[in-house]
């Protein structure tokens with residue numbers, strides 16, 4: 001039997017043990033029962049695909065059912081994860097088969113116009129039409145070298161375990177989510193995944209801790225963090241590892257960061273999910289000492305191109321014709337006229353002369369408003385066919401807030 005003939009099928013609940021063993025191995029993680037259990041809670045067998053070779057599972061990919069906030073809208077989006085092919089079967093086209101079938105399934109279900117993922121390596125997914133759509137800043141903050149303005153309003157911080165404060169955190173998250181491109185919906189199981197804190201993954205740091213903020217109007221922010229003890233020849237040298245900060249207003253945002261940066265005995269604060277337009281850059285008195293490092297984020301695939309382009313909103317009026325190429329999903333190829341603005345959008349096939357030419361991969365990259373069409377044009381990926389059409393389209397695809405995903409899924 002050649003690899004092209006190996007059976008590819010929808011998973012069953014009983015497949016999870018083998019899928020889990022495959023993924024632990026591929027991602028170079030020692031098996032950990034606690035992680036296995038929490039991953040099982042979010043795994044969706046009916047949306048998982050496996051390739052088998054005899055009794056072995058040698059390939060896997062799953063699409064999780066979650067919503068994603070995009071500019072001006074909250075959309076159903078296939079959250080693709082757990083992609084892997086056994087080292088014994090790599091580079092023989094199994095991933096290609098899994099991706100094609102997954103797109104077909106998503107298209108057939110007709111519910112999700114886009115798919116989204118975190119890529120283990122940037123080289124893997126552009127060939128399948130995924131564009132690099134959001135980036136993030138990883139911060140290593142020199143806590144004693146940055147100052148924040150003093151508090152100006154009455155407020156209160158309440159600390160507890162994540163389990164104790166889950167209801168409060170869920171409330172804040174769901175209130176903020178509709179206006180935060182890159183945030184994914186979290187049901188009870190996803191919160192369990194986000195808060196899962198297996199000792200095997202703590203890397204010598206403490207358990208996860210939570211703090212919520214209450215301002216004059218009540219609950220309006222929270223942070224999740226852990227810390228790692230450290231002593232140097234000159235004294236205390238602990239680190240605070242912040243995993244999430246969410247705040248509904250500037251008072252809560254400043255108060256949470258004042259708390260995190262002021263924890264006694266700590267000298268560094270690490271945070272890996274800052275947006276490229278992170279407000280902290282403008283709050284502290286020494287942004288250089290935030291120790292910013294540019295890093296990756298979400299990759300977006302327009303599975304149903306007209307459905308996706310008409311589902312988001314645009315920062316300014318746009319009326320543009322794209323000539324799109326999409327070798328993997330030819331249904332998306334051809335000329336599309338997009339007319340939209342801040343309150344509505346429509347995208348339809350047209351025979352009109354095109355203004356811009358690009359791949360579906362480039363519209364995926366631009367979709368969340370984090371990668372500009374102008375930058376893609378400078379990189380030679382988007383071509384301006386009608387002079388003057390690029391800048392208004394590029395402005396329209398932007399948004400008032402840059403996308404950032406608060407968690408790796």
Ligand SMILES: CC(=O)SCCNC(=O)CCNC(=O)[C@H](O)C(C)(C)COP(=O)(O)OP(=O)(O)OC[C@H]1O[C@@H](n2cnc3c(N)ncnc32)[C@H](O)[C@@H]1OP(=O)(O)O
Pocket residue numbers: 026027080081082083084085086089090091092093094095096097117118119120121123124127
């Ligand atoms: C959303 C997520 O889950 S991200 C996690 C992705 N998984 C991992 O990184 C785990 C370790 N790696 C793997 O499991 C596998 O190597 C995979 C899944 C990345 C690739 O699976 P394969 O079955 O080997 O891929 P497949 O044979 O279909 O390759 C298709 C093409 O992509 C290329 N390709 C695949 N993986 C890579 C890679 N890691 N780097 C560069 N090119 C790659 C292949 O060379 C091939 O190119 P070609 O068509 O020009 O010959």
